[in-house]
Every structure is written in structure tokens, then in C-alpha cells.
Amino acid sequence: MKHKISVIGAGNVGATAAQRIAEKELADVVLVDILEGVPFGKALDLSEAAPIEKHDAHLTGANDYEATKDSDVIIITSGIPRKPGMSRDDLLATNATIMKSVVDQAVQYSPQAVLVIVSNPLDAMCHVAFETSQFPKNRVLGMAGVLDSARFRTFIAQELNVSVENTHAFVLGGHGDTMVPLPRFSTVSGIPITELMDQATIERLVKRTREGGAEIVSLLKTGSAYYAPASAACEMAEAIIKDKKKILPCAAYLTGEYGINNLFIGVPVKLGKEGIEEIIQIKLTPEEDAALKKSAEAVKGLVEAMKKLEV
Ligand code: APR
Numbered sequence: 001m002k003h004k005i006s007v008i009g010a011g012n013v014g015a016t017a018a019q020r021i022a023e024k025e026l027a028d029v030v031l032v033d034i035l036e037g038v039p040f041g042k043a044l045d046l047s048e049a050a051p052i053e054k055h056d057a058h059l060t061g062a063n064d065y066e067a068t069k070d071s072d073v074i075i076i077t078s079g080i081p082r083k084p085g086m087s088r089d090d091l092l093a094t095n096a097t098i099m100k101s102v103v104d105q106a107v108q109y110s111p112q113a114v115l116v117i118v119s120n121p122l123d124a125m126c127h128v129a130f131e132t133s134q135f136p137k138n139r140v141l142g143m144a145g146v147l148d149s150a151r152f153r154t155f156i157a158q159e160l161n162v163s164v165e166n167t168h169a170f171v172l173g174g175h176g177d178t179m180v181p182l183p184r185f186s187t188v189s190g191i192p193i194t195e196l197m198d199q200a201t202i203e204r205l206v207k208r209t210r211e212g213g214a215e216i217v218s219l220l221k222t223g224s225a226y227y228a229p230a231s232a233a234c235e236m237a238e239a240i241i242k243d244k245k246k247i248l249p250c251a252a253y254l255t256g257e258y259g260i261n262n263l264f265i266g267v268p269v270k271l272g273k274e275g276i277e278e279i280i281q282i283k284l285t286p287e288e289d290a291a292l293k294k295s296a297e298a299v300k301g302l303v304e305a306m307k308k309l310e311v
Contacts, residue, residue: 014031018046073237170249
């Protein structure tokens with residue numbers, strides 16, 4: 001197959017992303033993990049499903065980075081997931097150390113790749129990847145907004161009893177409790193949800209979206225969500241591999257856009273083969289702008305805390 005996507009971390013999110021990528025025949029997939037055997041076993045198992053699922057994507061397992069050479073996209077899911085009672089921020093020190101080591105090795109073999117970061121706390125992990133890789137800002141981005149928007153869309157569709165395909169939603173800001181779902185830009189067949197639901201209902205769905213990750217953690221008990229996160233990462237990889245110029249909410253490094261400087265935060269971007277090809281600036285209401293700034297402050301606090309950890 002012409003393209004190559006490497007997925008670092010062959011755990012729940014990574015292996016599910018590999019499955020989705022292969023089944024869509026987006027690219028050959030290399031699954032990397034530090035665990036002995038596991039990435040090889042999962043790659044082989046997925047390969048053995050290929051005749052039934054009818055795809056010709058090649059899947060390879062690895063414990064080192066040689067097989068990842070010249071990847072077009074590298075999706076990084078390595079790290080620990082949260083358990084009940086933990087916030088994404090509690091993962092900071094462990095996952096920052098892992099992110100640094102993974103990015104350092106991966107970029108040596110794929111200096112032209114686009115890095116899609118999935119590990120949490122997401123926005124802070126994007127900073128680690130950006131600084132370690134020294135890549136231009138368009139080639140480092142984080143998966144959060146697509147997932148948070150998909151959660152919001154699911155709840156909108158369930159509430160109104162309409163097809164999820166009719167829904168569209170935008171969630172900006174950091175991937176945490178301060179994320180900013182934008183009801184004004186969330187629609188059903190082009191109709192803003194503000195026309196279809198009362199304020200109390202919208203607020204209920206917004207709250208459930210903000211707490212969407214924690215809701216899954218409290219049900220699974222042993223880890224965090226992975227089907228929807230994998231789907232979201234796969235949609236981003238597809239937009240890049242196929243040069244689709246798709247507008248999606250992603251964590252991007254801002255240098256003045258939305259009045260925010262030198263910080264990764266979720267905003268609408270145009271995704272194509274160069275990674276982030278444009279940051280779309282929409283005019284926010286004073287309330288929306290204040291919520292985005294508050295979210296940026298939370299991310300900034302985390303990035304500063306991480307610097308003090310000296311990982
Ligand atoms: N190099 C490669 N792989 C690593 C490394 C490393 N240095 N350190 C850990 N891993 C691997 C683990 O061995 C494990 O297989 O990362 C994998 C993580 O998988 P899971 O524990 O199943 O976690 P998952 O649910 O996939 O979540 C991964 O994504 O959504 C985020 O918050 C989540 O940070 C978490 C990450």
C-alpha cells in the first residue's frame with residue numbers, strides 16, 4: 001500500500017485505531033509497543049481478519065522504530081489511561097516521560113511525518129511532542145475536538161431521535177473539564193440546536209459532553225474510552241493521508257489566533273497532507289471567548305506544572 005501510518009502504543013486505543021485504518025485501507029500500519037509480543041500478536045491477529053474483512057493493508061508489529069521508517073502519519077497513544085477517580089491531569093508526569101522518549105525515537109525515522117497525539121492530558125502532551133520533535137507547528141496536532149464533538153453529536157441525536165449523520169457539532173478548548181462546546185455552531189441538518197431544544201436541555205447535553213470521558217471511565221473501571229477515540233484519530237489520519245482539506249476541531253499550536261499565544265488548544269483547523277494547513281478563526285461571542293480563554297488558562301497551568309517536573 002502506498003501510505004504508511006505508525007501507531008505507537010498497541011493498547012486499547014492504538015490497536016483499535018490500527019483496525020479502523022486497515023479496514024478502511026488508508027495505509028499499511030506499524031504497531032509499536034514496549035511490551036514484548038503484544039504488538040506482534042495484535043498485528044498478526046488483525047492481519048488474519050483481513051481475508052474476511054476484505055482489505056489488503058499490511059499490519060506489522062514492532063518493539064523498536066525501524067519498521068516505522070518514512071511513516072506519513074504517526075499516531076501516538078502510548079502511556080497510561082486513567083482509572084475511576086483520576087483526572088486526565090493525574091497522568092501528566094508518567095505520560096510526559098513516555099511521550100518524550102517515543103517522539104524522540106519516532107521522528108528519527110520519519111522526519112517528514114505528521115504527528116497525531118492521543119495520549120492524555122492531551123494538550124500538554126502536544127507540547128512535549130512539539131518540543132521534542134522540533135517539527136514545524138503544522139505537523140504536530142492533538143486528537144480531542146473530534147472526539148468531544150462526536151460525543152456531543154451522539155447526545156444531540158439521542159435527544160432529538162434523529163440520525164447521527166444529520167448532526168454536526170463543534171467543541172473547542174482544552175480536552176478537559178473546561179472544554180467549550182459551542183451550541184451556536186452545533187446543528188441538525190444545518191439547523192442550530194438552539195432552535196430545536198430549550199436552554200436547560202442544551203446545558204444538560206453540554207455537561208454530559210464535558211464529562212463524557214469520565215462517564216466511560218466510571219463504567220469500564222479498568223481504563224478509559226477507546227472505540228470513539230480510535231475513530232476520531234482515524235478520521236484525522238484519513239483527512240491527512242487523502243489530503244481532504246477537512247475542517248475538524250483539533251489541538252493546534254496557536255501563535256496569536258483567538259488572542260492565545262504559544263499554546264496548544266482545540267480550534268477548528270483545515271487538515272490536509274501538510275497536517276494543519278489553516279487555523280480557522282471564527283468570531284466568538286464574549287461568553288464563548290471568555291470560556292475559551294479560561295480553558296487556555298487551565299492548559300497553560302498544566303504546561304507550567306509539567307515544566308517544573310523537568311521531564
Ligand atoms: N513506548 C511504546 N508503548 C508504550 C510505552 C512506550 N514507552 N509506554 C507504554 N506503552 C504502551 C503500553 O504498553 C500499552 O500497551 O501504551 C499502551 C497503552 O495502552 P492502554 O493501557 O490500553 O491505554 P489506552 O486506553 O490505549 O490509552 C492510551 O490514550 O486516550 C488516551 O488517556 C489515554 O493516555 C491514554 C492513552
